[in-house]
Amino acid sequence: MYISYIYPALYKLQNIVNFWVEIKMDIPLILLLLGLVFNLTKALQLGTCANSSRIYSKFSCENKPLTLSCPKDTVIKISSAQYGRTKTSICPGNMPNQTCKAPSSKRLVSEACSGKNECTIAASNTVFGDPCPTTEKYLEVNYCCETPYPVGCDTAPQVETACGSTFLSLKCQVGKLNILSANYGRTDTITCPYGTIQTTNCHADNSTSIVSKWCNGKSECYTLAHPYIFGDPCNGTFKYLFAKFCCKLDE
Secondary structure, eight states: OOHHHHHHHHHHHHHHHHHHHHHHHOHHHHHHHHHHHHHHHHHHHTGGGTTOSOOEEEEEETTEEEEEEOOTTOEEEEEEEEEEESOSSSSOSOOSOSSEEOTTHHHHHHHHHTTOSEEEEEESHHHHOOSOTTSOOEEEEEEEEEOOOOTTOSSOOEEEEEETTSEEEEEOSSSEEEEEEEEEEESOSSSSOOSOOOOSOEEOTTHHHHHHHHHTTOSEEEEEOSHHHHOOSSTTSOOEEEEEEEEEOOO
């Protein structure tokens, strides 16, 4: 009973100590962290398409259809959408109001297009309402194309690994953990290349069920990579715990 409380606390303490030791000893690491913060800030500005390699921008003038499409085996994810007028360069015409936005634009476009390979939506008052009756409007959409998430996932799958006798730490920034697969053992010589490696065909059959039982539905969990938990599927080989997971938003 006490192990579940003590081990996570020790794990967090170890990480904190290691972090400060590395920061004080390695100035380039500080510069790296600053760069990561800068890139993250830029990514957040792109909304839901932060991890996409390309943002597509399309527009359609009032009362015309707008078609969005993605390459094969990918689906649409809306970054931003606006029906109204904030620019003079798009669809020139009568424009007494240049700060005109339909507040439901992104929601309506997302409902019509998100998760599809292709979609068409009309740039019309019938769909979005009329935010500025005397101004000629347009629909402008920024979107990306992403690989569909697995069933039960609202985020892209992630992978974490813990070498033998250390803790596997899984965490969702938003939502709850959903374990897709796990393995305690060894399937290659590259991961955790320590100690003796006699086989790379080593699988603890109970890995997924154990990690799922401990982690599913939680925002954060810790699992010890040790034969005490999983048994020893390949005695004499240095093992590690691997988990593939995603995050599911609260319903």
